[in-house]
Amino acid sequence: MxxxxxxxxxxxxxxxxxxxxxxxxxxxxxxHAVYDIHYIYGGGFDWFGGLTQLYWQYSIGWVFVFIAGxxxxxxxxxxxxxxxxxxxxxxxxxxxxxxxxxxxxxFGVIHLLAACALFYSLFEPFLKKIPALPAALVLFIVFxxxxxxxxxxxxxxxxxxxxxxxxxxxxxxxxxxxxxxPSYVDSDYYPLLPxxxxxxxxxxxxxxFKKRGFPEFTKAKHSKILSTIGSHTLPIYLLHQPILIALxxxxx
Numbered sequence: 204m205x206x207x208x209x210x211x212x213x214x215x216x217x218x219x220x221x222x223x224x225x226x227x228x229x230x231x232x233x234x235h236a237v238y239d240i241h242y243i244y245g246g247g248f249d250w251f252g253g254l255t256q257l258y259w260q261y262s263i264g265w266v267f268v269f270i271a272g273x274x275x276x277x278x279x280x281x282x283x284x285x286x287x288x289x290x291x292x293x294x295x296x297x298x299x300x301x302x303x304x305x306x307x308x309x310f311g312v313i314h315l316l317a318a319c320a321l322f323y324s325l326f327e328p329f330l331k332k333i334p335a336l337p338a339a340l341v342l343f344i345v346f347x348x349x350x351x352x353x354x355x356x357x358x359x360x361x362x363x364x365x366x367x368x369x370x371x372x373x374x375x376x377x378x379x380x381x382x383x384x385p386s387y388v389d390s391d392y393y394p395l396l397p398x399x400x401x402x403x404x405x406x407x408x409x410x411x412f413k414k415r416g417f418p419e420f421t422k423a424k425h426s427k428i429l430s431t432i433g434s435h436t437l438p439i440y441l442l443h444q445p446i447l448i449a450l451x452x453x454x455x
Contacts, residue, residue, distance in 0.1 A: 215277075219421040220270055221433030227266045228436055232443050234259055239447055243305060244455045264312060268398050271316050272405025276413055281324035288317035291441065299390070302448075310379045311391030313440075318379070318395055319402040330406070335414065339407035342400045349397035352381040
C-alpha cells in the first residue's frame with residue numbers, strides 16, 4: 204500500500220503493477236467489510252474465519268508487500284517514503300486506539316512498510332550488489348520457511364519444524380520483529396519477520412526486470428479503473444475502513 208509517488212512516472216509507468224494492486228485493494232475492501240460485519244456487528248457470514256479468512260488475508264497482504272518491495276525501484280527518495288509511511292502508521296495507531304471499535308493496530312501493514320523502507324534506505328548500496336534473480340527466489344523461499352516465526356517455529360519442510368526459543372516471546376517490545384508475547388493482540392499484524400523477506404524479494408524481482416526490460420504487456424493499460432485505483436492506494440486504504448464503519452453504524 205504505497206503512495207502514488209512510489210510507482211513509475213506516466214512515461215515509465217508499469218501499469219500492470221497498478222492494475223494488480225487495484226484488484227487486491229478491491230479484495231481488501233470486501234475482506235474488511237465481511238470482517239467488520241462478522242466480528243464487530245455480528246451480522247452473519249458464518250463461513251468467514253479459519254482457513255478461509257487466513258488465505259484470503261494472505262492473498263491480499265502478500266501481494267501488497269511484494270509490490271511495495273518492487274516500488275522501491277521507482278522511488279527517488281527512500282527516506283521521504285519512510286517518513287510519509289511512518290506518519291501514516293502512527294496516525295493509524297492513534298485513531299484505532301481512540302476509536303476503540305476493534306483492537307488497536309500496533310504494527311500493521313503500513314508500520315511494516317515504513318520499517319522496510321527504512322531498512323532499504325539504510326542498506327540500499329549493499330543490497331544492490333547482490334545478484335537480483337537468485338536473491339528474489341531465495342528470499343521468497345526463506346519467507347515461506349519463516350512464515351510461522353510469530354507462532355514460535357520455522358517450517359523447514361513439510362512435517363519438519365524448528366521450535367524457536369520461548370525466551371524470544373516474552374515481551375511485547377519484540378512483537379514488531381516477529382516475536383509477540385502470548386498476551387500481544389493486534390488487529391492488523393504484519394511483523395518484520397517474515398515479511399521483510401517478501402518485501403526484499405519484490406525489490407530484487409523489480410531490479411531484475413528493470414535490467415532486462417519489463418515485457419511490453421506490463422506497460423499497457425488494460426483497465427483504466429483498476430490502474431487508477433492502484434495508483435492511489437494509500438488514500439483509499441486510509442479512507443475505506445472509516446467509511447465502512449460509518450455505513451455499518453447506520454445499518455446496524
